[in-house]
Structure formats: structure tokens, C-alpha cells
Amino acid sequence: MTDAAAPDRIRAETAAPPAAPVPKGARIGAGRGARLARKAGDRAGRLGRFVWSGWAGLAALALLAALWQAGHEAYGAFILPAPLDTLVAARGVLADADAWAVLGQTSWRAVAGFGLAAVAGTLAGIAAGYSPATLRLARPLLTVSLGVPPIAWIVLAMIWFGASDATVAATILIAATPVVFVGAAEGVATRDRGLDAMAEAFGAGPVRRFLAVASRQMASHLFPALALALGTSFKVAVMAELLANAGGIGGELARARALLDIALALAWVLLAVAALIVVEYGLIRPLRAEVERWREAAEPWGVKR
Template identity: 40%
Template sequence: MRAGRPLAVAFWTFAGLAALAAAWQWGAVAFGPFVLPTLPETGRAMVALVASGKAGPALLATILHALGGCVAGGVVGLVVGIAGGLALPVGAMSRPVFTALLGTPPIAWVVLSLLWFGPGGMAAGVTVAVTAAPIVFLAALQGVRSRDAALMEMARLYRAPPLQRLTDLVLPTLADFLVPAIATALAFSFKVAVMAEVLSGADGVGGGIATARSHFDLPETMAWIVLAVAVLLVADGLLLAPLRGWRAAREGRALPVAAGG
């Protein structure tokens, strides 16, 4: 049963992508080239972008904006979230602040970043950081607060070192909340980075989309979008697959213990 699971996941993943491609092609035929280009047109535009040397530097710039901002905002959100979960005053003060940040539209941060830093990559990175920080913060806060109070009390009674309490009691529970939150923050980071690049005139995929839009080149616009999504999927697989694997392995080890208890 478990041996065939990876094959089944791969099959249904391919089926989902095939259905999306079929819907895309149907939309192109039904609504015409001024609404949606066909798959072959988009494919030729992608090949042209790669062959011309435009795709590589643009994708690298977007990756730096997205991952740099996501890491910066994620670290801040993680540290403050853990501190807020462990110390009530920190959590009570920081939660409304991060909730307000989460509720502020990213477009507002793009405009503010443009006023503060001017056009360029800094605006994209700052916007991504402010978007990612509250997502990770709320997950970290909830994860720490969901720790087993009885086990924490036992650790205190037996005078377990603070570092051991963190690694053995807090972090395993925290991972259940953090892995989905980091995946969400990563996806938002690429979307927000591209949007900020479009509006700020920065280098990257957003700059390519802005140029293609000014030329009314819909196939090239869609080609840039597909390239950005492909990079996001690769980044998700490389960065988050190990975390998901560790989490699944930890849950697998816990099941026999729970069954035996």
C-alpha cells in the first residue's frame, strides 16, 4: 500500500497538470488570442526568452527578491512568535501588530517601499519580508502555545535544561504549524515579489511582464508567468521537501509508540 503511494501521487499530480493544460488550451481556442495564448505560442515565447538570455538573469533577480525577503521576514516572525508563545507579555503585545501587518494589502507596502527606497529591488524585498513575517509569526505563536503543558511541567520538575526543553518539547510541536506556514509564505513571496517588480520597475520576472505588457505581447507575458511558477515549484521541492520528509518520519515514529501505549 505504502510502496505504491509515491507512484499514485505522481500519477495524480500529472493528471492535475494535464487537466490544467487542457483547460488552458480550451480557453485559448474559445476566447481567442487577445484573452489567452495557446500552449504552443506560450512555449515558443518561453524558448525565445531562454535562448535570448533574458530569462536567466530575470529569474535570478526574482529568486533573490523572493527568498531574501522571505528569509528575512520569516526569521523575524519565527523569533518573535517563539518568544510570544513562551512569554505572555511578548505575545500579547506583538500579536495585534503582526495581525495588522497581515491585514495590510501588499500593494500598500509596495507604494511605501517605493517612497522610502525608490524604484529597484529593495522595494520588492521589503514588501516580501513584511508579507512573510506575520504568516510565520502566527504559526510559531500558535505552535508554541500548543505544546504539552504536562510535559513542560515534568521537564521543569526534573530540571531539564532550557535548550533541551526547546529541542525536545517545543520544536516538534512547532514543526506541525511551521511547515504549512513556511510553504504559504514561500508561495506568497514569489507572488508579491513579481507584483512589486511590475510596479517598481525592478529587474526580474515582474520587469519582463511589464515590458511584455507594454508591447501587448500576451504569449511572452504568459511565458514569464509560467517560468515564475516553475521556479516556485522547484524552490518548494528543494527547500520544503526535506522539512516535509522529516515531519512525516517523526509522525511515523510516533505512531507505534501511541499504538503501544
């Protein structure tokens, strides 16, 4: 039976590598155009939903403003200025060109520190995820480094680097790296080994298995960690600036405190949060939506929109 099959098998093998006849090729070209159109439509739909979801965000912010207004009416303008007054103060601040430089300085420091922490944390996390012994060694170290308050690091960094960008960046690096590290390490360590074995059975080496299989599973742990690290970066940047007297939003907050100008202080807080929102929704969320597109298919309708 098998011997009779052998010549056929050889023929099937030689015919197997693709040599598409011409009319078939034309049909495939049309299929590709249709697929591109489908992809473009899909992307427009997702962008539309992303923008539309802004209404829910606005509703939440409006609720917060209402609570704030209630607090203002209960305690008076000196303790808690009205949200509208704060907005007016923020607009006044932004009218000044120097304020944009201050915002830019803090944002730059936060994003640079975040970038360093993201790269260092991800690389170390991947290494630890593949090496359980390293992960076991790293866990107590993480507890220690997360247990030291960022303020202590600021004091140390001030001694090492003086009142400069480096102080802020170093403090962010120390404060934000452990979060990213844990996200990446857990993502790699808890990956589905069955998928690894599948890829290996289909001929993938270790590098391709990481790039095609493990890295995608890591992403679902890594992105929440990155969002958290970005928030930490902005908080720590402002705190470090305030304590180290290194300018930026922190410096402006210190000035507002000296002048007892609560509306100005709140305005700067508002602007810092706005900068964070711009970076998170302009960078992290779209990146995540792109990588984690398949999750949307699994979501029930009420979660989707």
C-alpha cells in the same frame, strides 16, 4: 527489609553504569550495521515515494492544461493563448541567456526576502509563544499589518529605498513575516505542556525542553506557514518589480503588457510559478518530510500514496 536491601542497592548502583563485556560489544556493532542498513533502506523508500508522488502532480497539471485549452478554444488566441503556444514562448524566452539572469534576479530577491521573513518571524513567534502577554499585544498588530495591502507597502518602500533590491526585500519582509510569526507563536503556545512536564521530570532544563520538545511541536505549525510565506514572497516580488520598475520577472511582464504580447506575459507567469515550485519542492518539502517523518506512520494508506 530496606536495611537488608541497602548493600545490594549500592552494588546495583555501582554495576549500573555501562561496562559492556567484549562479546556483547561485538554484537552491538553488528546491530548498529543492521540499523544503518535499515535507515538507508527507509530513506531510499521515502525518496522513491516522493518522486513517485510527482505523477499525481503531473496529472493535476495536465487537468489544468486541459481547462486552459478549453478556454483558449472558446475565447481565441488573443485573450488566452493555447498552453502549447505558451510553452513554446517560454522555451523561446529561456533560450536567451539574459532571461536566466532575470529569473535568477527575481528568485534571489524572493528567496532572500523569504529568508529574512522566516528568521524574523520564527524568532519573534517563539518569543511570543512563550509569553502570552506579548501574544495578546501582537494579535491586533498582526491584524493591522495583514490588513494593509502589499501595494501600499510597495509605494512606501519605493519612497524609502528607490527602485532597488531593498524595496522588493522590504515589501516581502512586511508581507510574509506575520504569517510565519503566527505559525511559530501558535506552534509554541499550543504545545503539549504534559510533554514539557515529562521532560522536566527527566531532568531537562528550559533550553533542552525547547530544543527537544517544543521546537518539534512548533514545526507542525511552522512548515505550512513557511510554504505560504514562500508563495507570498514570489507573488510580492513580481508585483513589487512591476510597480517599482525594478527589473526581474515583473519588469518583463510590464514589457509584455506594453507590447500586448499575451503569450510572452503568460510565459513569464509560467516561469515564475516554475521557480516557486523548484524552491518549494527542492527546499521546503524535503525539509518537512525529514522533520515530520513520524506523521507518515499515522497516515492511512490512501493518503500515503
